[in-house]
Every structure is written in C-alpha cells, then in structure tokens.
Amino acid sequence: MHGRVKLKSTAQQEEEKRKERDKKLKIYVAARDACFSKRKEGVCDDEALQLTQQLLSSNPDFATLWNYRRDILMEMETVKDEDEVQKLYEAELSFLESCLKVNPKSYGSWHHRCWVSARLPRPDWARELSLCDRCLSLDDRNFHCWDYRRMIVKMSGVPVDRELAFTDRLIGSNFSNYSSWHYRSTLLPLLHPESPESPSPTREPPHPSAPPSPQTHSHRVCEEQLLKEYELVQNAFFTDPNDQSAWFYYRWLLGRAEREEMISCVYVSRNEERVAVAFSRPVNAQSVGLLLVLDGQPQSAEWRSVHPRFKHSPVWICDLPPGTISDITNEHNLTVHWAEKYTHRDCALYTGRTESWCRDSATDQELFRSELSVEKTSVLQSELQSCNQLLELEPLNKWCLLTIILLMRALDPLGYEKETLANFQTLKEVDSMRSAYYSDLCSKFMIENTILKMEYAEVRVFSITDKNLTTLCHLDQLLLVTHINLSSNQLQRLPPQFAMLQCLEVLEADNNSIENLEGLYHLPKLEEVLLKNNKISTLADLQPLASCPKLKCLDLRGNPVTQMANIESELAELLPSVSDLLL
Amino acid sequence: MATQVKDVIIKPDAPSALLLEKHADYIAAYGSKKDDYEYTLSEYLRMSGIYWGLTVMDLMGQLPRMNRQEIIDFIRACQHECGGISASIGHDPHLLYTLSAVQILCLYDSVDAIDVDKVVEYVKGLQQENGSFAGDKWGEIDTRFSFCAVATLALLGKMDRINIDKAVEFVSSCMNFDGGFGCRPGSESHAGQIYCCTGFLALTGQLHLVNADLLGWWLCERQLLSGGLNGRPEKLPDVCYSWWVLASLKIIGRIHWIDKAKLRAFILACQDEETGGFADRPGDMVDPFHTLFGVAGLSLLGDERIKPVNPVLCMPEDVLQRIGLQVDLLS
Ligand SMILES: [Zn+2]
Numbered sequence: 001m002h003g004r005v006k007l008k009s010t011a012q013q014e015e016e017k018r019k020e021r022d023k024k025l026k027i028y029v030a031a032r033d034a035c036f037s038k039r040k041e042g043v044c045d046d047e048a049l050q051l052t053q054q055l056l057s058s059n060p061d062f063a064t065l066w067n068y069r070r071d072i073l074m075e076m077e078t079v080k081d082e083d084e085v086q087k088l089y090e091a092e093l094s095f096l097e098s099c100l101k102v103n104p105k106s107y108g109s110w111h112h113r114c115w116v117s118a119r120l121p122r123p124d125w126a127r128e129l130s131l132c133d134r135c136l137s138l139d140d141r142n143f144h145c146w147d148y149r150r151m152i153v154k155m156s157g158v159p160v161d162r163e164l165a166f167t168d169r170l171i172g173s174n175f176s177n178y179s180s181w182h183y184r185s186t187l188l189p190l191l192h193p194e195s196p197e198s199p200s201p202t203r204e205p206p207h208p209s210a211p212p213s214p215q216t217h218s219h220r221v222c223e224e225q226l227l228k229e230y231e232l233v234q235n236a237f238f239t240d241p242n243d244q245s246a247w248f249y250y251r252w253l254l255g256r257a258e259r260e261e262m263i264s265c266v267y268v269s270r271n272e273e274r275v276a277v278a279f280s281r282p283v284n285a286q287s288v289g290l291l292l293v294l295d296g297q298p299q300s301a302e303w304r305s306v307h308p309r310f311k312h313s314p315v316w317i318c319d320l321p322p323g324t325i326s327d328i329t330n331e332h333n334l335t336v337h338w339a340e341k342y343t344h345r346d347c348a349l350y351t352g353r354t355e356s357w358c359r360d361s362a363t364d365q366e367l368f369r370s371e372l373s374v375e376k377t378s379v380l381q382s383e384l385q386s387c388n389q390l391l392e393l394e395p396l397n398k399w400c401l402l403t404i405i406l407l408m409r410a411l412d413p414l415g416y417e418k419e420t421l422a423n424f425q426t427l428k429e430v431d432s433m434r435s436a437y438y439s440d441l442c443s444k445f446m447i448e449n450t451i452l453k454m455e456y457a458e459v460r461v462f463s464i465t466d467k468n469l470t471t472l473c474h475l476d477q478l479l480l481v482t483h484i485n486l487s488s489n490q491l492q493r494l495p496p497q498f499a500m501l502q503c504l505e506v507l508e509a510d511n512n513s514i515e516n517l518e519g520l521y522h523l524p525k526l527e528e529v530l531l532k533n534n535k536i537s538t539l540a541d542l543q544p545l546a547s548c549p550k551l552k553c554l555d556l557r558g559n560p561v562t563q564m565a566n567i568e569s570e571l572a573e574l575l576p577s578v579s580d581l582l583l
Numbered sequence: 584m585a586t587q588v589k590d591v592i593i594k595p596d597a598p599s600a601l602l603l604e605k606h607a608d609y610i611a612a613y614g615s616k617k618d619d620y621e622y623t624l625s626e627y628l629r630m631s632g633i634y635w636g637l638t639v640m641d642l643m644g645q646l647p648r649m650n651r652q653e654i655i656d657f658i659r660a661c662q663h664e665c666g667g668i669s670a671s672i673g674h675d676p677h678l679l680y681t682l683s684a685v686q687i688l689c690l691y692d693s694v695d696a697i698d699v700d701k702v703v704e705y706v707k708g709l710q711q712e713n714g715s716f717a718g719d720k721w722g723e724i725d726t727r728f729s730f731c732a733v734a735t736l737a738l739l740g741k742m743d744r745i746n747i748d749k750a751v752e753f754v755s756s757c758m759n760f761d762g763g764f765g766c767r768p769g770s771e772s773h774a775g776q777i778y779c780c781t782g783f784l785a786l787t788g789q790l791h792l793v794n795a796d797l798l799g800w801w802l803c804e805r806q807l808l809s810g811g812l813n814g815r816p817e818k819l820p821d822v823c824y825s826w827w828v829l830a831s832l833k834i835i836g837r838i839h840w841i842d843k844a845k846l847r848a849f850i851l852a853c854q855d856e857e858t859g860g861f862a863d864r865p866g867d868m869v870d871p872f873h874t875l876f877g878v879a880g881l882s883l884l885g886d887e888r889i890k891p892v893n894p895v896l897c898m899p900e901d902v903l904q905r906i907g908l909q910v911d912l913l914s
Binding site: 001002003004005006021022024025028029036059061062063064066067070107111114115141143146147150176178179182183185186242244245248249252281282309311312432433434436437440441444495496 | 588618619620621623624627628669673674675677719721722723759760761765766767769770771772773788789791796799800801803804806808815816817818821837839840841842845855862863864866867868869870872873911914
C-alpha cells in the first residue's frame with residue numbers, strides 16, 4: 001500500500017465504514033466465486049467478460065482474471081470474422097483505457113494492453129501513441145507508460161529521430177524529467193553512433209568476428225552530437241541548477257570510452273616459475289580459453305585467479321612445473337593466447353634475466369581521461385568556464401562542484417590536482433550525507449594521478465602518502481610494482497584485490513586504520529611489511545601473511561594485537577620466516 | 584522553474600525506538616482477519632504476503648508464533664500440474680509466487696513438501712530464446728522474473744538447469760547510462776529493478792559486470808534530507824525503496840555511501856506506535872510489505888536486536904547457511 005494516509009475516526013464512523021466494507025466484500029466475493037466456477041467449467045461467454053470486467057475495474061492487479069479474459073477472447077476469436085474480432089478487441093482497449101485512468105500503474109493492465117495491441121487485426125498505432133501522450137502529460141515519469149510507448153514505437157516502426165524529437169519536446173517543456181533524459185541516452189547512440197574513425201583511444205581494432213561482450217552494447221555517441229548535447233544540458237542546469245536529472249545525464253556525456261578488451265600485461269618470473277597475466281577488464285580465465293605457449297609448446301598448466309574470492313579477475317596466475325624455466329642460462333619465449341578475443345601477447349625471458357614483462361605503457365588518455373579528441377578539448381575548457389560561472393552564482397551547488405571536478409579530470413588530471421582536492425573538501429561539507437562517497441571518489445582520482453606519475457617516471461615504486469585515502473582501486477595496474485607506500489591514510493583494509501601486486505617486495509602502510517589483511521595473499525616476493533599504528537587486533541587478522549613465503553620483516557608496533565599474551569611465540573609459530581619482528 | 588525537492592518532514596514526536604513486540608503482534612494478528620475486505624482484495628498476492636509476514640517474524644525471532652502446518656498445506660494446494668505455484672487457491676501460477684513459496688518452505692526447512700522437480704521444470708520452461716524469463720505462460724518479460732527464476736533455483740540448488748549465460752546476457756542488456764537497470768532493454772532505471780538485477784548478478788556470480796562506482800553514486804543520491812531513500816530521482820522517500828536501494832548498495836559493496844544514522848531514523852519514524860507495523864512513510868497506513876522491508880533495512884544497518892538478513896534473498900542468513908547457499912557480494 002502506498003501513500004495512504006492514516007486518518008483518525010470516531011467509533012461511529014468506524015462502524016459505518018465496517019458495514020460498508022462488509023457490503024462490498026459480499027459483492028466482491030460473489031463475483032470472484034462466480035468467475036472461478038465459470039472458469040473451472042471452461043465457460044467463455046459474455047457474462048464471464050462482464051464479471052471479470054467488474055472485478056478488474058476495482059482490482060486491476062488480479063492477474064488471474066486478465067488471464068481468464070485472454071482465454072475468453074482467444075476462444076471468441078475462433079468463431080468470429082475479422083471485423084467482429086476487431087470490434088471485440090477495440091472494446092477491450094476501451095475497457096483498458098478506463099482501468100488505466102483509475103490506476104495508471106498497474107502491471108496487469110499495461111501487459112494486457114500490450115497483448116491486445118499485438119492481436120488486433122488492424123492496429124491503430126496513432127491512437128496508442130496519443131494514449132501515451134495523454135498519460136505522460138498527467139505523469140511524465142510513469143515508467144509503465146514509457147515502456148508501453150517504446151513497445152508501440154517498436155511494433156509500428158516509428159523512426160528514432162521522431163522519438164528523439166519527442167524527448168526534445170518534453171525536455172523543452174520541463175527540463176526536470178529524468179525519464180526523458182534516460183530515453184535520450186538510449187536513442188542518441190542509435191541515431192548518432194560513434195563513427196569508426198572517431199578518436200577512441202584504442203590501438204588495434206578488435207578482430208572483426210570477435211563476438212560482442214555484454215558490455216560492448218555501446219552507449220557511445222559521435223563527437224559532433226556530443227557537443228550539441230552539452231549545450232542542451234547546459235541550458236537545463238543553468239535554468240535549474242538543483243535539478244539532478246540534467247547533471248546525471250551530463251556525467252554520462254563526459255564519460256570515457258570503455259577500454260578495449262585486451263591482454264594488458266604479461267609478466268614472467270624465473271625464480272617462482274610463474275606467469276602473471278593482466279587483462280583490461282575482469283575475466284574468468286578458465287572459461288575464456290586462455291592458452292600459454294612456452295617455446296612453441298602449449299602448456300597444460302592451470303590458471304588461477306589471484307585470490308580464491310574472485311571467479312572473475314583482471315589478473316590471473318599460471319604456475320609452471322618445477323624446472324621449466326629455472327635454468328638462468330636458458331632463453332624462453334612465451335605467448336599468451338586469448339582465444340575468445342582472437343588476441344595474444346608475447347614475452348621473452350632472456351638468458352641471465354630473472355624476470356621479464358611485456359605490456360603497453362598506458363597513457364593517461366587511455367586510462368583515465370575523456371574520450372574527446374585533443375582538438376575538442378577547447379570545448380571542454382569552455383564547459384569548465386560555464387560551470388565556474390554557475391558556481392559563482394551558486395557557490396554551494398554540489399552538482400556543479402562535482403561536475404567541475406570531472407571536467408578538470410577530463411582536461412588535465414595532474415594540473416588540476418590541487419583544485420580538485422579543494423573542491424572535494426567543499427563537497428564533503430555541503431553534502432555531508434554522501435561524504436563517504438566523495439572520499440572514495442577522491443581516493444580513486446588520487447590513485448589514478450599517482451599511477452600517471454609513476455608511468456611518466458617509468459619506475460616500479462608507487463607512493464601515495466598523507467592523501468586521506470579511504471579505499472584502494474586500480475590495483476590491477478600495479479602488477480609490476482615492487483614497493484608501495486600507503487602510509488598516513490585512512491585505509492581500513494587491504495582488500496583481496498591487493499593480491500594482484502604479484503611483484504611486491506615492500507609494503508609500507510603505517511598510520512592507517514587497517515584491521516584486515518585479506519589481500520596479502522600468496523604474494524611470492526613480499527619481504528617487508530610495515531604496519532605501525534594500525535588496528536590489527538587478533539592473530540587471525542594476520543593469518544593471510546602466512547601465505548607469503550618470503551616475509552622477513554614485520555612491524556606491528558602500535559597495533560592492539562601486540563598487547564596479546566604470548567604474542568611473540570604465537571607469531572613465531574604462525575610466521576616462521578619472519579626474522580625481524582617489531583612489536 | 585526551480586525544482587521542489589520532494590521529501591517528507593519527520594515530526595519531533597515520531598517514533599525513534601524500535602517497537603519489535605508490537606510489530607510481532609501486528610503480523611501475528613494480520614492473517615487472523617481473513618474476512619476483511621482489504622485482505623480479500625489482496626488475495627492475488629497472498630503467497631508473497633505470507634512470505635513477507637513469515638520472514639519478518641523469523642528476523643525478529645518470532646517464527647514459531649505462525650501456523651506452520653496450515654501454511655505448508657496451503658502451499659502444497661497452490662502447486663499446479665505445470666509445477667508453478669499460485670498466489671492462492673484458484674489463482675494461476677506465476678514465478679513471483681513460486682519464488683515466495685520456495686522462500687517460505689526454506690524458512691520452514693521443508694522444500695520437500697512440494698514437487699521440487701516440477702518447480703524446476705516450470706522455471707526452466709519460462710526462459711525465452713534471448714535469455715529473459717516470462718513471469719508465466721502469458722509472456723510478460725521483466726528483469727524481476729529473471730531474478731525470481733535464479734533465486735528460486737538457487738534456493739533449490741538447481742541453478743545449472745537453465746541457460747545462465749543467456750540469462751546474464753539479457754540482464755546485462757538492461758543496463759542503463761546511469762549504471763542502473765530497468766524492466767526490459769531500454770527501460771528507465773528503478774531501485775526495485777536494480778535490486779533484482781544486482782541480486783541476479785550476485786546469484787549468477789557476475790557482479791563484475793556492474794559499474795559499481797557509477798551505480799553506487801546513483802543509489803546513494805536516492806537519500807533525501809529526511810534520511811529516507813527514494814526509488815528514482817525526484818520521487819518521495821519510502822521504506823520499501825529504502826530496502827531496495829540499501830540492499831543493492833550492500834550487494835555492490837557500497838553501503839557506506841549513505842548516511843546510516845539518518846536512514847535508521849527515517850525507518851523508525853515510519854512505525855505505527857498504536858498498531859505496530861511499518862508504513863511507506865511516516866503517518867501512512869501500515870502493511871506487512873513495508874513491515875518486512877523496514878525490519879530488514881534495520882538489520883542491514885546493523886541493528887543487533889534483529890537477525891542478520893541476506894541482502895540478495897531478503898531472508899535470514901541462518902536459513903541460507905542451513906541450506907548451504909552462499910552468495911558472493913562485491914567488497
Ligand atoms: Zn513502498
């Protein structure tokens with residue numbers, strides 16, 4: 001029950017109501033039982049239509065009665081000629097119209113109308129579209145009606161551009177209409193698809209016969225149309241800066257292309273006789289047909305994800321049989337084939353080398369920026385100016401603040417880092433209910449910036465300290481990192497994804513609030529773990545470390561666990577490889 | 584043309600303490616007035632009504648107060664030749680009520696009371712070429728039914744009997760520009776559908792397909808100043824939507840993105856201090872539907888007087904443990 005206000009009433013009023021309800025109940029039950037018994041006997045007559053009509057008028061969610069009506073109508077169809085059938089179904093549409101007037105949100109009525117429309121010998125699509133127009137003019141957010149309209153549009157072949165014009169009209173009369181903006185987001189990619197020569201930051205086009213994955217049902221729009229949309233949305237949010245619909249749509253327009261599905265990195269380690277493969281999105285290597293070929297020989301070794309919690313992961317590991325590549329005087333050539341995507345990546349391990357890798361050095365454009373071409377960044381620049389103007393008028397408008405952050409990221413993530421941090425601070429103050437969201441988003445952006453800096457410096461050290469990090473992400477991009485410093489942040493855990501840091505030797509994470517080390521799982525090279533001043537409180541929390549065979553140095557000073565009795569001997573048993581323990 | 588933010592105001596005298604005993608009494612008494620007009624009108628969804636009532640009783644540790652044998656006999660009487668289960672006797676079978684019935688039987692640890700193989704055949708038979716599920720033989724397609732199908736099979740341990748890849752492909756095709764999901768491809772995002780689709784993806788082990796950051800933002804923007812959550816932009820807050828949004832956030836590992844204390848205050852304000860039970864909004868009429876989602880929401884928010892609830896199946900975690908069903912969520 002929705003929106004039924006509870007009213008106070010006197011005992012006498014109650015009594016009157018009760019009598020009235022009892023009367024209604026008797027009529028209702030009699031009609032229901034009559035319907036059920038007729039149906040049981042297989043009767044399909046006019047009286048049955050009338051009885052169900054009577055009941056459905058007041059209770060359109062009584063699905064079984066719609067089913068009965070359909071049985072009756074189909075039965076009647078068999079003994080009538082086309083004109084009679086047409087009339088029969090037209091009467092049904094009129095009845096439905098009266099039902100929808102009373103209850104425009106009944107699933108049963110709308111579905112029945114779909115069913116009737118599909119059976120009508122001579123459908124009148126114009127009538128159906130105008131019904132939708134009337135219904136949407138009463139409630140422009142009725143999703144049943146929107147869905148019905150989409151079905152009619154499909155069945156009757158209304159061209160996409162006419163539907164886009166329809167949304168123009170609705171948005172023109174009222175910008176604040178999320179349903180219309182949503183509809184636009186589905187129409188634009190159909191009408192103005194991203195052209196093949198567009199500046200999407202992909203290197204090799206996917207193999208022509210590669211089957212599309214669910215995510216590639218593209219939502220992308222060609223650049224020219226995108227620029228027009230910016231203008232429309234800008235009109236909307238200048239008219240009403242607090243209307244969220246336009247801002248949601250704008251964020252979608254600013255979104256970047258999905259990364260091409262590819263093998264982004266292959267890493268091989270001689271000592272561990274292990275191959276690690278990173279993909280541009282999470283996959284299940286066991287089901288996508290991943291094949292490792294070593295010196296021309298296909299290997300039968302199994303792939304496993306970096307952590308048992310992941311059936312899909314961007315990083316997968318393959319342990320080679322002992323002795324396969326351990327001899328440092330041998331050179332080896334590896335190829336990883338991704339059969340499903342018709343793609344592969346080679347990697348050579350030369351004589352005298354203990355490890356090797358092959359990857360695309362990703363640029364900021366590919367990883368974290370807008371998909372607009374460089375020559376159009378001037379447009380983004382002017383978008384940023386407009387938003388800044390709006391912010392001057394509305395200094396506490398959270399939508400505007402967030403959009404400015406996104407525009408700055410699209411333009412120059414490193415150059416605008418200081419302003420971005422300041423804007424996030426304001427956001428957390430003006431919209432404190434969502435401060436945890438803003439903290440996580442800010443963390444994500446700071447991690448992206450740090451990855452960019454690391455890429456430019458071509459080092460394997462990832463350092464992000466004193467940045468109020470509340471979450472870790474993009475860890476698949478840190479596969480080659482040997483040294484990570486996360487000290488003085490607000491992290492509460494090292495999540496299972498942390499196990500993707502397969503090359504990690506040193507972890508510094510002092511002065512956080514870490515209580516969970518789940519992600520320090522089977523890290524083969526990890527030697528040093530510095531966790532001073534965190535919240536590790538039980539021995540069980542340290543259990544994951546037991547899976548890291550090379551761990552030598554562990555700093556747990558300032559953690560509750562150090563207060564435990566016998567902690568030293570317990571740790572010696574749990575982590576026998578640790579020789580340098582600080583408590 | 585400034586938009587007016589639709590929201591409610593919580594009065595200072597609104598309930599702020601959890602009235603568990605009253606809610607249990609309200610639910611226990613609900614089924615006893617079977618001659619009530621309103622009760623009769625809602626016969627078309629009776630099976631779900633029973634599921635709402637029993638689940639909230641179980642979450643409050645009060646399940647023994649309900650009439651177990653009567654309910655199991657009723658469910659048995661509602662299973663049809665085709666294997667599907669109807670809302671009530673005389674009504675037609677439907678996936679919605681098939682799931683509710685199976686959920687109830689799991690609460691009572693007695694799925695063997697019905698013909699399980701036939702249920703599985705029924706569900707399997709409703710899968711369409713494109714992977715979607717019809718709600719019944721009349722062919723209405725909706726992502727809600729995709730959820731009902733996999734939830735039913737997951738509870739029965741028979742997930743492998745349908746084409747999961749195709750089912751996932753269909754649900755993925757309902758993903759929108761805002762990261763949310765609608766009823767069918769092209770339909771607008773809606774918190775109820777998002778709950779069904781993220782739940783579906785959790786049950787099928789495909790949550791990596793969700794754009795969790797984008798969807799999480801849309802979901803946490805459902806929280807209004809009153810603390811309550813709405814189901815779509817520019818709509819009023821509601822206890823049931825609060826559950827669907829909250830459960831979805833939990834499923835995609837982003838529950839900390841809303842203000843939990845404010846939501847708790849909103850849900851508590853929707854209690855009726857006289858009759859027990861929860862309404863959609865403060866001051867409205869209560870019903871078992873909102874009573875379940877109010878209590879389940881408080882459970883997800885960590886209320887220790889209530890049993891932990893599973894966000895995907897909206898059932899007590901201990902029940903799922905008993906039947907050995909583990910659902911992985913994003914973290
Ligand atoms: Zn509700």
